[in-house]
Amino acid sequence: MDTRTALLDSAERAARQRGFDAFSYADLARDVGIRKASIHYHFPLKADLAFGLIERYAARISERRAEIDREHQTAAGKLGAFLALYREALAEGTQLCLCVALSAGRDSLSPPVLEQLAEFHEDSAAWLEQVFTAAREDRSVIGLSDPQDEADALLALVEGAQLVARAAKDVTLFDRATAACRTRLAPTQLN
Amino acid sequence: MDTRTALLDSAERAARQRGFDAFSYADLARDVGIRKASIHYHFPLKADLAFGLIERYAARISERRAEIDREHQTAAGKLGAFLALYREALAEGTQLCLCVALSAGRDSLSPPVLEQLAEFHEDSAAWLEQVFTAAREDRSVIGLSDPQDEADALLALVEGAQLVARAAKDVTLFDRATAACRTRLAPTQLN
DNA sequence: GTCTATAGACTGATAGAC
DNA sequence: GTCTATCAGTCTATAGAC
Numbered sequence: 001m002d003t004r005t006a007l008l009d010s011a012e013r014a015a016r017q018r019g020f021d022a023f024s025y026a027d028l029a030r031d032v033g034i035r036k037a038s039i040h041y042h043f044p045l046k047a048d049l050a051f052g053l054i055e056r057y058a059a060r061i062s063e064r065r066a067e068i069d070r071e072h073q074t075a076a077g078k079l080g081a082f083l084a085l086y087r088e089a090l091a092e093g094t095q096l097c098l099c100v101a102l103s104a105g106r107d108s109l110s111p112p113v114l115e116q117l118a119e120f121h122e123d124s125a126a127w128l129e130q131v132f133t134a135a136r137e138d139r140s141v142i143g144l145s146d147p148q149d150e151a152d153a154l155l156a157l158v159e160g161a162q163l164v165a166r167a168a169k170d171v172t173l174f175d176r177a178t179a180a181c182r183t184r185l186a187p188t189q190l191n
Numbered sequence: 192m193d194t195r196t197a198l199l200d201s202a203e204r205a206a207r208q209r210g211f212d213a214f215s216y217a218d219l220a221r222d223v224g225i226r227k228a229s230i231h232y233h234f235p236l237k238a239d240l241a242f243g244l245i246e247r248y249a250a251r252i253s254e255r256r257a258e259i260d261r262e263h264q265t266a267a268g269k270l271g272a273f274l275a276l277y278r279e280a281l282a283e284g285t286q287l288c289l290c291v292a293l294s295a296g297r298d299s300l301s302p303p304v305l306e307q308l309a310e311f312h313e314d315s316a317a318w319l320e321q322v323f324t325a326a327r328e329d330r331s332v333i334g335l336s337d338p339q340d341e342a343d344a345l346l347a348l349v350e351g352a353q354l355v356a357r358a359a360k361d362v363t364l365f366d367r368a369t370a371a372c373r374t375r376l377a378p379t380q381l382n
Numbered sequence: 383g384t385c386t387a388t389a390g391a392c393t394g395a396t397a398g399a400c
Numbered sequence: 401g402t403c404t405a406t407c408a409g410t411c412t413a414t415a416g417a418c
Binding site: 017104152 | 208209210212213291294295296297298299308309312334336337339340341343344346347348349350351352354355357358359364367368369370371372374
Binding site for chain 1: 383385387
């Protein structure tokens with residue numbers, strides 16, 4: 001595999017497990033099997049690494065959302081898949097999604113990275129709002145309120161659920177925290 | 192004021208704004224107006240400082256919950272006050288509550304601190320579960336599902352809402368994320 | 383592209399005077 | 401209790417050989 005990709009993979013794992021500031025080039029070097037000075041060839045500054053991380057992540061998730069749109073017709077189906085995406089990112093309760101991980105330690109991030117992070121967040125919220133708006137039509141979600149409020153609430157819920165589940169090292173906390181939400185989705189559209 | 196208290200105040204502010212690992216004894220010393228070596232007299236290890244922080248915080252919040260129980264009779268009133276507590280902790284979108292802040296960087300915390308943090312979280316969940324159970328009787332909250340699920344969901348929601356609101360430096364995101372939740376509370380009991 | 387070697391800054395923590 | 405002085409360890413980042 002490409003060294004750059006190996007570095008991104010290792011850095012993403014570390015950032016999601018322990019935080020972006022909690023791993024060093026020394027950790028990365030050990031993990032990938034090169035010397036730490038060599039990392040600077042691929043990512044001169046650690047800020048470049050952060051940017052590479054969020055850039056790749058945003059592209060990946062954007063693709064996943066398109067996939068969900070293709071595979072699910074109803075709003076309930078899409079929301080179920082969205083929840084599954086965040087649940088899946090938790091692994092066995094050891095990792096946050098990159099977005100939550102970077103948001104948590106945002107004080108040390110460079111402006112371009114913060115910008116990308118904000119943009120990613122807005123994209124997620126906009127997509128969800130659109131899904132909730134569609135839910136008004138297809139009636140696949142019960143108890144609907146304002147689509148924008150619903151979108152912000154669901155995003156906060158999954159991010160918070162990841163946080164508490166990892167804190168307790170217990171994935172089932174994520175499931176309990178999202179249980180009431182899932183019962184609002186029309187049962188035939190859960191997958 | 193007591194030096195120890197001044198140190199705890201400064202450390203709490205820093206931890207909630209930037210994370211526990213993102214401030215140093217040097218920062219604290221500058222802020223409080225003593226030399227950094229002197230801090231070690233009050234908190235020999237930084238782990239001792241973390242413990243002092245969470246200990247004081249747990250006691251404070253426990254007292255606040257008792258206050259809420261005294262001042263509000265209905266479940267809806269208590270939940271509204273609970274939401275206000277987390278909203279208030281956000282300040283102007285610059286600070287997380289200490290619980291979220293420490294949870295986010297939990298990898299560097301000592302076992303005793305992790306234990307206290309877990310205990311605090313369980314206490315919060317237990318209190319909420321009790322309130323949601325009471326809501327079944329007084330019917331002040333609409334659309335109730337399982338009390339434990341509701342408790343876990345609300346805790347995840349407020350923690351996630353804090354995270355996204357601070358990330359965007361926009362307190363109103365917290366309000367939007369919790370709007371749908373607030374409409375479930377009987378309107379006469381909002382305060 | 384990867385290496386050795388090193389710079390320069392900062393970290394938490396300690397010893398010992400006052 | 402607070403100070404000065406210092407330690408050993410870490411961090412990101414750079415210079416320059418191969």
